[in-house]
Amino acid sequence: MASSFIPVPAGSDFPLGNLPLGAVVRGAGGRPSLAVALGDSVVDLKALHVAGLLSLGGPVGDGACFTHPTANAFLDLGPDAWALTRAALTRLLTASEGVLRDKGGVRDAAILGASTVSNVLPMAVGDYTDFYCSRVHAQTCGELFRDPEAALNPNWSRLPVGYGGRASSVAVSGTPIARPHGQMAPAEPGGTPRFGPTAKLDFELEFAAVVGGPPNARGAPVPVDAAAARVYGYVLMNDWSARDVQAWESVPLGPFVGKSFATTVSPWIVAAAALAPHAAPAPPQDPAPLAYLDERARTLPDVALTAEVVPAGRGARAATTVTESNVRHLYWTFPQMLAHHTVGGCVLRAGDLVGSGTVSAPGARGAGCLLEATADGARPLALRGGGSRTWLLDGDEVVLRGRCAAREGVEGLGFGCARGVVVARASARERALQ
Amino acid sequence: MASSFIPVPAGSDFPLGNLPLGAVVRGAGGRPSLAVALGDSVVDLKALHVAGLLSLGGPVGDGACFTHPTANAFLDLGPDAWALTRAALTRLLTASEGVLRDKGGVRDAAILGASTVSNVLPMAVGDYTDFYCSRVHAQTCGELFRDPEAALNPNWSRLPVGYGGRASSVAVSGTPIARPHGQMAPAEPGGTPRFGPTAKLDFELEFAAVVGGPPNARGAPVPVDAAAARVYGYVLMNDWSARDVQAWESVPLGPFVGKSFATTVSPWIVAAAALAPHAAPAPPQDPAPLAYLDERARTLPDVALTAEVVPAGRGARAATTVTESNVRHLYWTFPQMLAHHTVGGCVLRAGDLVGSGTVSAPGARGAGCLLEATADGARPLALRGGGSRTWLLDGDEVVLRGRCAAREGVEGLGFGCARGVVVARASARERALQ
Numbered sequence: 001m002a003s004s005f006i007p008v009p010a011g012s013d014f015p016l017g018n019l020p021l022g023a024v025v026r027g028a029g030g031r032p033s034l035a036v037a038l039g040d041s042v043v044d045l046k047a048l049h050v051a052g053l054l055s056l057g058g059p060v061g062d063g064a065c066f067t068h069p070t071a072n073a074f075l076d077l078g079p080d081a082w083a084l085t086r087a088a089l090t091r092l093l094t095a096s097e098g099v100l101r102d103k104g105g106v107r108d109a110a111i112l113g114a115s116t117v118s119n120v121l122p123m124a125v126g127d128y129t130d131f132y133c134s135r136v137h138a139q140t141c142g143e144l145f146r147d148p149e150a151a152l153n154p155n156w157s158r159l160p161v162g163y164g165g166r167a168s169s170v171a172v173s174g175t176p177i178a179r180p181h182g183q184m185a186p187a188e189p190g191g192t193p194r195f196g197p198t199a200k201l202d203f204e205l206e207f208a209a210v211v212g213g214p215p216n217a218r219g220a221p222v223p224v225d226a227a228a229a230r231v232y233g234y235v236l237m238n239d240w241s242a243r244d245v246q247a248w249e250s251v252p253l254g255p256f257v258g259k260s261f262a263t264t265v266s267p268w269i270v271a272a273a274a275l276a277p278h279a280a281p282a283p284p285q286d287p288a289p290l291a292y293l294d295e296r297a298r299t300l301p302d303v304a305l306t307a308e309v310v311p312a313g314r315g316a317r318a319a320t321t322v323t324e325s326n327v328r329h330l331y332w333t334f335p336q337m338l339a340h341h342t343v344g345g346c347v348l349r350a351g352d353l354v355g356s357g358t359v360s361a362p363g364a365r366g367a368g369c370l371l372e373a374t375a376d377g378a379r380p381l382a383l384r385g386g387g388s389r390t391w392l393l394d395g396d397e398v399v400l401r402g403r404c405a406a407r408e409g410v411e412g413l414g415f416g417c418a419r420g421v422v423v424a425r426a427s428a429r430e431r432a433l434q
Numbered sequence: 435m436a437s438s439f440i441p442v443p444a445g446s447d448f449p450l451g452n453l454p455l456g457a458v459v460r461g462a463g464g465r466p467s468l469a470v471a472l473g474d475s476v477v478d479l480k481a482l483h484v485a486g487l488l489s490l491g492g493p494v495g496d497g498a499c500f501t502h503p504t505a506n507a508f509l510d511l512g513p514d515a516w517a518l519t520r521a522a523l524t525r526l527l528t529a530s531e532g533v534l535r536d537k538g539g540v541r542d543a544a545i546l547g548a549s550t551v552s553n554v555l556p557m558a559v560g561d562y563t564d565f566y567c568s569r570v571h572a573q574t575c576g577e578l579f580r581d582p583e584a585a586l587n588p589n590w591s592r593l594p595v596g597y598g599g600r601a602s603s604v605a606v607s608g609t610p611i612a613r614p615h616g617q618m619a620p621a622e623p624g625g626t627p628r629f630g631p632t633a634k635l636d637f638e639l640e641f642a643a644v645v646g647g648p649p650n651a652r653g654a655p656v657p658v659d660a661a662a663a664r665v666y667g668y669v670l671m672n673d674w675s676a677r678d679v680q681a682w683e684s685v686p687l688g689p690f691v692g693k694s695f696a697t698t699v700s701p702w703i704v705a706a707a708a709l710a711p712h713a714a715p716a717p718p719q720d721p722a723p724l725a726y727l728d729e730r731a732r733t734l735p736d737v738a739l740t741a742e743v744v745p746a747g748r749g750a751r752a753a754t755t756v757t758e759s760n761v762r763h764l765y766w767t768f769p770q771m772l773a774h775h776t777v778g779g780c781v782l783r784a785g786d787l788v789g790s791g792t793v794s795a796p797g798a799r800g801a802g803c804l805l806e807a808t809a810d811g812a813r814p815l816a817l818r819g820g821g822s823r824t825w826l827l828d829g830d831e832v833v834l835r836g837r838c839a840a841r842e843g844v845e846g847l848g849f850g851c852a853r854g855v856v857v858a859r860a861s862a863r864e865r866a867l868q
Contacts, residue, residue, distance in 0.1 A: 127601050132687060153685050158627050159617050163687035164598035164694070167561050168781040171652065178653025180778035183593050183724060193592050195724050218605065218696065219612025219859050245778065251587050253566060253597035254688025260598070261653065261779035290617065290629050344614035344679065345695035345859065347602040425653050425779065 004093045005101045006111060008039030013403065013414025015039070019089055020268035020415075021071055021233065024117035032069040032120050036089060037268050037416070040114050043093065047110035053092060053100065056084050071122045071269070075212035075232050075350035082212070082232060086273055119267030121172045123210060123351040128170055128263065129341060130206070130239060131162040133332040135283075136360040140372045157287060160332040160340045162357075165239070166260035170353060172267050173418045178425040179394060180261040182245035198242035198258075200377065201392040201422060204358040205307045205368040205400055206237040207327045209334045210269050211352035219345035224295045227335035230348060234275065234301065236266040236400045236418040237355050243371055243391070265353070266400070266418040274413060275301040278404040280328040292343055293336050300334075303327040303402045303415070305359055307368065311383055312395025312422075319399070320384045323368050325361035327402075397421045438527045439535045440545060442473035447837065447848025449473070453523055454702035454849075455505055455667065458551035466503040466554045470523060471702050471850070474548050477527065481544035487526060487534065490518050505556045505703070509646035509666050509784035516646070516666060520707055553701030555606045557644060557785040562604055562697065563775060564640070564673060565596040567766040569717075570794040574806045591721060594766040594774045596791075599673070600694035604787060606701050607852045612859040613828060614695040616679035632676035632692075634811065635826040635856060638792040639741045639802040639834055640671040641761045643768045644703050645786035653779035658729045661769035664782060668709065668735065670700040670834045670852040671789050677805055677825070699787070700834070700852040708847060709735040712838040714762040726777055727770050734768075737761040737836045737849070739793055741802070745817055746829025746856075753833070754817045757802050759795035761836075831855045 004016045014020065014037040023032040024042055033046040045066040048054050054063040059081035065073035074081070092100045100106060132138055135152075138161075142151025155161060179201055184194040212232035216222050222230055239259065246258030282298035289295075307323035310316055332340075337354055358368040367373035370391055373381050380388035392398065399419040406412035438450045448454065448471040457466040458476055467480040479500040482488045488497040493515035499507035508515070526534045534540060566572055569586075572595075576585025589595060613635055618628040646666035650656050656664055673693065680692030716732035723729075741757035744750055766774075771788055792802040801807035804825055807815050814822035826832065833853040840846035 154620075154623070155617075155627075155682055155685065159683065161683065161687055162690050164600055164690070166598055166780060167601065168649075168783055168786075175652070178779050180653075181655070182778045183774075186588075189588070192721070193589075193724065195726065215602075218609070219614075221615070242778065248589055249593065249595065250686070250688070251589065252684070252688070253595055254684070254686070256596050256598070257774065257778040257780065260775075287626070290627065292629065340617075340691065341694075344616045344676065344691040345612050346600060346691065349602055352602075 002090070002094050004038060005095045006038050006041050006093060011412070012039050013416050015411050015413055016090060016093060017411050018270060018274050018413040019086065020270045020274070021122060022268045023070065023120050023122040025120055026112070026117050034066055034068065034071055034074065034122070037114065038093060042112050042114050042117055044110045044112060047106065048092070051106040051110070054088065056088050058084055060084050070124045072124050072351040075123060075210070076214060078213040079229050082271065083273065086271065119172055121170065122267070122269055125167040125170045125353050126349045126351050128165040128167045128353040129162050130165045130355040130357060131160050131332065131337050132357040133160050133330045133337065134356070134358055134360045134368065135331045136329065136362055136366060137358040137368055137372065140360065140367070144376050159293070160337045162337065162341065163254045165263065165355070169260050169263045171262055171264055173264055173420070175262065175264060175420060176423045177240055177262045177420045178423055180242050180245065180257070181425065182242055182257050183248060184244040185248040193248065197425070198245055199391065200243035202241045202243050202370045203307060203392065203398040204239040204241055205305055205323050205325060206239050206355045206357060207303065207305065207359055207402070208235050208237040208265065208353050208355040210235060211348050211354060212350045215347050215349045216342060218347050221342040221345065222338055222348065224293055224335050224339035227338035228272065230338055231272050231334055233269040233271040235269055236402050236415050238264040238398060238400055238418050238420060239355060240264065241369070262420070264418045264420045266415050268416050270413070270415055275404065277410045278302045282328070282333050283331060285331065289336070292339055295333060295335050298333050300328045300330055301404065303404055306401045308399040309383065309389060310397040310399065311387055312393050314385070318383065318385045322373060322381060324365045325359045325368055327359060329359060329361045330356055392422050394422050394424045436524070436528050438472060439529045440472050440475050440527060446473050447850050449845050449847055450524065450527060451845050452704060452708050452847040453520065454704045455556060456702045457504065457554050457556040459554055460546070460551050468500055468502070468505055468508070468556070471548065472527060476546050476548050476551055478544045478546060481540065482526070485540040485544070488522065490522050492518055494518050504558045506558050506785040509557060509644070510648060512647040513663050516705065517707065520705065553606055555604065556701070556703055559601040559604045559787050560783045560785050562599040562601045562787040563596050564599045564789040564791060565594050565766065565771050566791040567594050567764045567771065568790070568792055568794045568802065569765045570763065570796055570800060571792040571802055571806065574794065574801070578810050593727070594771045596771065596775065597688045599697065599789070603694050603697045605696055605698055607698055607854070609696065609698060609854060610857045611674055611696045611854045612857055614676050614679065614691070615859065616676055616691045617682060618678040619682040627682065631859070632679055633825065634677035636675045636677050636804045637741060637826065637832040638673040638675055639739055639757050639759060640673050640789045640791060641737065641739065641793055641836070642669050642671040642699065642787050642789040644669060645782050645788060646784045649781050649783045650776060652781050655776040655779060656772055656782065658727055658769050658773035661772035662706070664772055665706050665768055667703040667705040669703055670836050670849050672698040672832060672834055672852050672854060673789060674698065675803070696854070698852045698854045700849050702850050704847070704849055709838065711844045712736045716762070716767050717765060719765065723770070726773055729767060729769050732767050734762045734764055735838065737838055740835045742833040743817065743823060744831040744833065745821055746827050748819070752817065752819045756807060756815060758799045759793045759802055761793060763795045764790055764793060826856050828856050828858045
């Protein structure tokens with residue numbers, strides 16, 4: 001494994017083999033620059049472009065896309081351009097290569113301490129879709145809210161069930177999560193619905209693809225075996241959910257206000273190329289999928305996922321890992337999700353976000369959300385050092401992490417984290433409305 | 435009523451009091467210009483700006499937004515800027531005003547025959563939401579698919595039910611509609627689902643708001659009495675639907691592939707300001723809405739809507755008006771939809787599209803979609819001059835129109851139309867997949 005002249009701490013999420021793509025701002029209100037993360041540093045792609053180091057020709061052309069404040073133009077270029085860029089960045093940052101290493105001025109301009117910049121959302125999200133691809137999650141939700149004997153709806157094992165999320169809800173890690181207010185079911189059938197702050201605020205531990213490549217034409221589906229080429233990479237995602245609001249609103253058209261207030265994503269998009277050495281066979285499917293979902297070789301990235309709750313006022317030492325799961329538990333792969341998504345002719349555009357749904361795993365600590373972990377609030381979850389939670393309280397922080405383990409000849413890498421603190425919403429105008 | 439020096443045919447949808455906003459392209463592949471429609475002409479706002487006629491100061495500033503290819507920057511400015519622009523355009527185009535009338539060069543550059551340009555989508559749609567606000571539509575759908583005795587779900591009269599549509603599906607009038615393929619329920623429970631072109635292709639006659647104004651902050655709802663200021667104007671919308679695909683996929687998360695292939699909108703956004711003289715009282719609500727939905731004065735624009743089907747191969751003379759409805763039949767107003775949409779803290783951005791859902795009216799010709807008109811295919815609909823339809827066939831064209839009638843002292847105006855022809859999808863790759 002090549003190493004960089006930029007120091008990378010042992011066990012860092014961001015070794016030279018990762019180079020995840022993000023957008024950073026120096027100082028308040030600055031224009032974002034595209035960047036990759038390396039150890040505790042970030043490498044500013046705009047600065048490299050200005051120094052003439054990213055005019056790579058071929059599908060990248062003069063590299064003008066690296067001067068944009070979002071990655072959409074770069075994502076639009078497709079796999080050949082991504083591979084060319086990845087190879088060029090790897091070379092530029094390798095210890096044995098002097099092109100960047102020995103250019104003090106460019107190094108100073110392009111290589112920044114991660115703590116000196118802020119991350120912003122690296123892509124403008126044209127559309128955000130959320131699927132429901134974890135069998136454990138669907139099964140548990142079905143047992144809680146449907147007939148336990150027929151927990152999985154008949155369509156679930158035939159197609160990746162999904163719905164349209166809210167693109168404007170997508171926010172970068174660190175964005176505070178204002179507890180949503182909303183309408184909830186009446187205390188008694190036929191009564192007046194309740195209104196106020198949600199009493200059932202939940203997280204959902206998810207994994208999401210960031211779409212790239214030129215858009216498919218309207219009416220022209222992406223075949224399942226061509227769909228991997230439409231995924232640039234992946235992020236961690238927290239699909240915050242107000243369960244009481246969601247329960248009342250979502251028949252017959254699905255979740256709406258209960259989901260659209262916030263969706264946190266990790267700031268760095270880990271390229272599918274970086275995850276390739278970490279591919280694992282996807283679980284077998286029974287019944288066999290229809291032809292348009294029949295992928296030649298079904299794999300999922302072997303990414304261990306965790307969710308931690310840091311309880312309000314108790315600090316990081318009291319953090320409790322409430323979920324231990326893995327992306328490889330998903331029943332449907334991302335190419336299957338994309339093939340199904342587009343089978344009717346839907347257009348996928350670069351920057352679109354496609355979430356897996358809650359990634360739950362079998363076992364006591366596998367529940368990817370509090371709804372499952374607490375059986376809809378019936379079984380409080382004990383926290384380390386005392387206390388418990390059924391739902392999130394104001395001041396609680398949720399931190400999602402993802403990590404691919406090192407193996408013989410393959411270095412480990414990670415996703416950083418997707419974090420958010422719950423805050424109460426309380427403006428005078430709001431109080432007046434209640 | 436003032437008249438323009440540009441001739442406006444009697445009964446035109448686009449008199450001087452309308453001035454709807456669109457985006458037009460001259461020739462193939464050109465850059466779109468923002469424009470307003472007037473009679474059979476379009477007035478290019480970029481050309482007016484270049485001539486120095488739209489640097490209006492105040493909230494409009496130097497008018498640079500009029501040089502953009504989409505209206506988003508202009509929509510973002512908010513009501514004061516819209517009013518200033520509307521007043522300036524009205525003055526410039528009035529018969530008695532010489533500023534533009536007498537400047538031959540500018541007139542030639544700015545005033546074009548509508549037939550010499552093509553319309554493109556005037557706004558980049560950040561998010562598209564579709565509601566379900568017609569009581570007749572919800573009642574009929576409930577009778578068809580739920581318990582006829584309890585056709586309306588308990589939440590329906592308590593909140594505007596809605597869901598996230600697909601922004602990438604939104605297309606300007608005239609875009610061909612490729613019949614979607616997809617998965618449909620098995621012939622027998624537990625069997626293998628069917629796959630192929632939808633056999634139940636439907637239209638939905640809708641009316642949709644185009645959002646404007648600076649985005650509300652995340653977590654800060656738009657109060658119902660402030661929500662009208664977030665609507666720039668309205669378009670006609672056809673929410674094409676594959677009913678068999680939708681029926682199989684939409685439990686529990688709502689419609690997805692059955693809707694995301696195409697959503698046609700009329701090309702000209704009719705400003706809320708133009709519709710103000712056509713406001714009608716909204717239907718009374720029982721039960722009374724919760725405080726956050728309790729709007730001081732509930733009105734809806736009095737827009738008569740029609741849907742016509744032009745059957746394949748039979749030409750415009752065989753067009754059958756299959757729906758006669760009116761926006762004023764909606765149970766929830768647009769400010770109520772927006773207040774509910776944002777009550778959890780969801781961000782609305784300029785360019786967002788908010789559909790009413792199918793606008794059905796009481797009575798034999800009131801059904802706003804074939805699902806209702808044919809009782810889910812059970813009762814074929816007779817067409818003029820012979821023939822009938824349960825669902826749309828390849829080659830059929832659907833044309834939606836909207837019109838506000840003239841009254842004493844108030845001129846009539848209209849929306850133009852939202853049209854689309856159904857075409858078969860048949861590429862070699864597609865056939866190979868089936």
